[in-house]
Amino acid sequence: xxxxxxxxxxxxxxxxxxxxxxxxxxxxxxxxxxxxxxxxxxxxxxxxxxxxxxxxxxxxxxxxxxxxxxxxxxxxxxxxxxxxxxxxxxxxxxxxxxxxxxxxxxxxxxxxxxxxxxxxxxxxxxxxxxxxxxxxxxxxxxxxxxxxxxxxxxxxxxxxxxxxxxxxxxxxxxxxxxxxxxxxxxxxxxxxxxxxxxxxxxxxxxxxxxxxxxxxxxxxxxxxxxxxxxxxxxxxxxxxxxxxxxxxxxxxxxxxxxxxxxxxxxxxxxxxxxxxxxxxxxxxxxxxxxxxxxxxxxxxxxxxxxxxxxxxxxxxxxxxxxxxxxxxxxxxxxxxxxxxxxxxx
Ligand code: AMP
Ligand code: MG
Numbered sequence: 001x002x003x004x005x006x007x008x009x010x011x012x013x014x015x016x017x018x019x020x021x022x023x024x025x026x027x028x029x030x031x032x033x034x035x036x037x038x039x040x041x042x043x044x045x046x047x048x049x050x051x052x053x054x055x056x057x058x059x060x061x062x063x064x065x066x067x068x069x070x071x072x073x074x075x076x077x078x079x080x081x082x083x084x085x086x087x088x089x090x091x092x093x094x095x096x097x098x099x100x101x102x103x104x105x106x107x108x109x110x111x112x113x114x115x116x117x118x119x120x121x122x123x124x125x126x127x128x129x130x131x132x133x134x135x136x137x138x139x140x141x142x143x144x145x146x147x148x149x150x151x152x153x154x155x156x157x158x159x160x161x162x163x164x165x166x167x168x169x170x171x172x173x174x175x176x177x178x179x180x181x182x183x184x185x186x187x188x189x190x191x192x193x194x195x196x197x198x199x200x201x202x203x204x205x206x207x208x209x210x211x212x213x214x215x216x217x218x219x220x221x222x223x224x225x226x227x228x229x230x231x232x233x234x235x236x237x238x239x240x241x242x243x244x245x246x247x248x249x250x251x252x253x254x255x256x257x258x259x260x261x262x263x264x265x266x267x268x269x270x271x272x273x274x275x276x277x278x279x280x281x282x283x284x285x286x287x288x289x290x291x292x293x294x295x296x297x298x299x300x301x302x303x304x305x306x307x308x309x310x311x312x313x314x315x316x317x318x319x320x321x322x323x324x325x326x327x328x329x330x331x332x333x334x335x336x337x338x339x340x341x342x343x344x345x
Contacts, residue, residue, distance in 0.1 A: 003165045005157055007173040008034075008129050018129070021172050022136035025050075030057060032146040032160045033133050034174025035125040037098045037182050037199070038153040038302065039160050040069065040143030041168070042133070048110040051142050055112075057167045060149045065115040066142040067100050067183075068122050071134040079106055079120060079140060087188050090209040096126035098179050098200040102187040113142055119189055129174040145182065146171075152236050152302040152337065155180050159306055180299040181329050185228055186213070195219070196228035198329040200298070219332065236337040238305040240268070240313050244334045246320040247345035253278040255345040259317065268308035270318035272297075284311060288319060294326050301330065305337060 006017040028050035043050035045068040080103035105120035145153040146160045154160045157173035184199035206213045268284045286304040289296030
């Protein structure tokens with residue numbers, strides 16, 4: 001199958017591309033779509049046939065449910081059993097955006113979407129191209145990240161092409177994803193409401209609108225089995241081995257100095273600008289931006305991991321951060337991509 005990439009940089013003149021994407025989705029084909037978190041592999045979320053294709057193309061484990069994407073709050077009604085008043089207020093404030101909410105599902109949601117379960121995950125993305133495609137397709141769009149399962153998530157159309165060329169008919173290019181890590185997943189089917197996957201929003205952000213939010217215990221210890229099926233798999237992994245180092249600027253620089261003296265392996269260093277002066281001219285440096293702007297680190301994180309793979313390095317050393325705010329979401333990804341190879345320096 002030929003995979004076409006169509007760039008939407010002007011909604012008016014590229015309207016045909018949006019129509020084409022929606023048309024394919026209505027015909028139960030798969031289309032990769034841009035969102036503000038990462039690129040999604042979109043399918044008709046009311047069609048079991050279409051959703052099965054997602055699992056085949058990604059090599060996604062069957063027990064890992066999909067998120068349904070909608071373009072307006074009103075589209076929720078058909079998909080869920082009840083919308084608690086406090087959650088309604090939360091959604092009025094944080095949707096559209098990088099927040100996924102788990103509800104009890106209605107009958108029309110196919111079991112392949114929920115991996116056989118009674119609950120369904122729903123998000124309204126803020127990326128305008130994503131919302132236009134969902135609206136034009138007239139169905140909720142099931143869309144996990146548009147990568148081969150286990151690989152770093154795609155944040156550009158090119159990343160998607162790398163993983164899925166020849167397997168899907170169309171990729172819509174809407175530029176690099178602005179946030180760069182996946183949505184925060186919040187379960188509101190039981191109290192206390194529980195964060196199953198950390199993301200752009202942390203507990204404090206959600207508690208601006210909700211009385212109490214807790215983190216799923218599995219996020220606090222790697223030995224506890226997660227409630228969110230997707231959290232238990234190998235994830236976000238580059239081809240190279242990887243370690244994460246956490247420390248102050250001196251600790252990081254000393255460690256790198258010492259490390260680079262004692263190895264002849266090809267290494268990619270993912271460091272903050274503050275520490276890049278420790279590297280020599282021929283070292284491979286991939287910038288995490290400044291420690292003061294962690295949104296930048298999230299924005300480029302998966303991209304840097306994919307870049308390291310393209311450069312065919314043997315090992316990646318990446319600076320980690322304290323688990324606060326978006327740092328919780330970032331460290332969740334880094335723990336998995338490094339298989340929990342974390343070192344305090
Ligand atoms: P992805 O779309 O690949 O970023 O993954 C979606 C995430 O949401 C995975 O971690 C899933 O396990 C999680 N998820 C989706 N639906 C549900 C659900 N009904 N209950 C719990 N977690 C869910
Ligand atoms: Mg994913």
